[in-house]
Amino acid sequence: MLSFKHDIPTKLYFGEGQIKRLAKSLEPFGKNVLFVLGGGSIKKMGLYDEVIKILKENNFNITECDGIEPNPRITSVKRGVKLCKENNIDVILAVGGGSTIDCAKAIAVGYYYEGDDLWEMVKTSFRRAKALPLVDILTLSATGSEFDAGGVISNLDTNEKLGAVYTYPAVSICDPTYTYTVSPYQTAAGSADIMSHIFEGYFSRTMDSDLSDGISETILKSVMKNCKIALKDPTNYSARANLMANSSIACSGIPEYGKQETGWPCHAMEHELSAYYDITHGVGLAILTVRWMRHILNKDASATERFVKFAKNVMGLSGDDERALAFAGIDALENYFKETGIPMTLTELGIDDKHFVAMAEHANIGGYLKDAFVALTNEDIVEIYKACL
């Protein structure tokens, strides 16, 4: 078990009706609020009107920054920072999924960024000392942005999608009923995203960090169970609540405490897919994950022990032949993804091999995936991409 630091200052209000905490959560920071939101989904479900009503009743001054994209873009970050400066913003309120919250984080630190080019800020990833305070209301169980300091911003001009460390939300309001209207496709994709956050740390050489592994296995099993329930019964509170609680912990770093860092290879590879083709992040992750698993298990037999643990403790399989069991666990995972309706090839998404070499180079910048659970070369990554066709 390795050393770790735990330092998550975010306050979570979890459960139906927690929006009652909104005004008091914003109040300590000031009256001028930048209201960051995505497309129309929060308007359709009535949440937009509810937020505006609460803000007006409590005499907040509202500046809206709407239209934040899935895979949020640097152009939106620039627009948000400009609005903050023009309107003397005291606090940012992000209402939406991970993309909206990620963008709001970049705006929060971008406000204090002293350089000329905010894309440079994204490229030099570290936790910023100064940021505008951020409160969010979560509407999608997926990225875990409500309980971590990270964010991912895309630049369509350069075909880049980069994760960076920004700032923790001060308060996250997590009401599972806001996810009742999430489509089956996005429910499945969000669940795959949660699971990928676990896979990235679970597949590690550290075998004795019991709590991390137990939390990881619990989340994987719970997501698979509750995603299926939510697909059949979208307003099942218990299923939506479990998915939401799992999403917050999965990306918090907690499931990796005490474990060797892995470089998050599937996220590195998927960010290239999203950067080039603007696909749904969780879908790209699901497609890549099972091919990555098979590739590394074929490449390095010493990975078998960890895959057997996964097959037994997560997928509920058993058997005497360890190699067969390890591969069976991956097959079972692929079947689960298929059952949830995720298209499981890049071909179905209209992606061919045209950019695979360039994407592999960028995914493995500086060759840093040599420190992954099983080391990956650029050639490995191209092979994994090809296996996804």
Added chain:
Amino acid sequence: MLSFKHDIPTKLYFGEGQIKRLAKSLEPFGKNVLFVLGGGSIKKMGLYDEVIKILKENNFNITECDGIEPNPRITSVKRGVKLCKENNIDVILAVGGGSTIDCAKAIAVGYYYEGDDLWEMVKTSFRRAKALPLVDILTLSATGSEFDAGGVISNLDTNEKLGAVYTYPAVSICDPTYTYTVSPYQTAAGSADIMSHIFEGYFSRTMDSDLSDGISETILKSVMKNCKIALKDPTNYSARANLMANSSIACSGIPEYGKQETGWPCHAMEHELSAYYDITHGVGLAILTVRWMRHILNKDASATERFVKFAKNVMGLSGDDERALAFAGIDALENYFKETGIPMTLTELGIDDKHFVAMAEHANIGGYLKDAFVALTNEDIVEIYKACL
């Protein structure tokens, strides 16, 4: 799954050598440090000298408040508050186990308490708005005081031992090597304490809070495994590290998120034992827990489902007869406690039934244990105490 709030501001530095963070952890709060410690164990292991050296090298002014008892007493709290006032203390440094940290928490809020009698403060339990900042170095895996806001203070004059909510540590330094010298008896008792923190929330009517239950089951299994390793091999880093990580999470409230509150019946009953007889908390808990389990399972058949879950997922048992399986899980737990060397009767501790009625009345003040997993009357509690003889 019920609503919950997560709000734990404590920063944890976990792992060997994390004492290197000490000076920087204290620095932001000021130079005048109250150094709170227990008996001689931190002197024997050299930690006392190391702390003094770091404090002196970094020009802190040290006021010592030593001799904090196991089951820390209100007299020590009063002494600490007086020292803080006399020496213009800026920050408290507690070095020791849960008793030392609990006492330091009470001193931290006692410093700002405006009433005349600090025992009144203990009796009116709520989180105080103002407290001196607290940094701690943990030397025992047991109470979880390093990662919660609570503390338990005893009053020998009134035979009372009361838990109260005080303040979170700002920083906890958790180095598993500081527990290498913990005796087998205290290792076993501390492990029983960790497990009890889980049992108190795990046995609940809420069956759909997957993450809480998964974390709980993980901690129980890990504590049983690693306690046995540590008993045989006291300097096994991995075992000591797992016990320490488990202790911090077990009492944090996290394993109960989304679940119905239970009133923590075993702690209520054990505090009476410690108040009357000053016994080791974890030992009292182990003795009580198995009798409490059998009593409520006999009293209420609807508890069977939860006990079956425990027998299967924690104790690794199986069987078709659910009632038999439920009781077998409790037997297996009792065997585990015996194997770790815990005396499993009150008689062995020299306790008879003299005060059971008074203790039951006080443990169930206001009849609040009617809301436990299985409701407990004073008569139930007396029966549970008697079964422990």
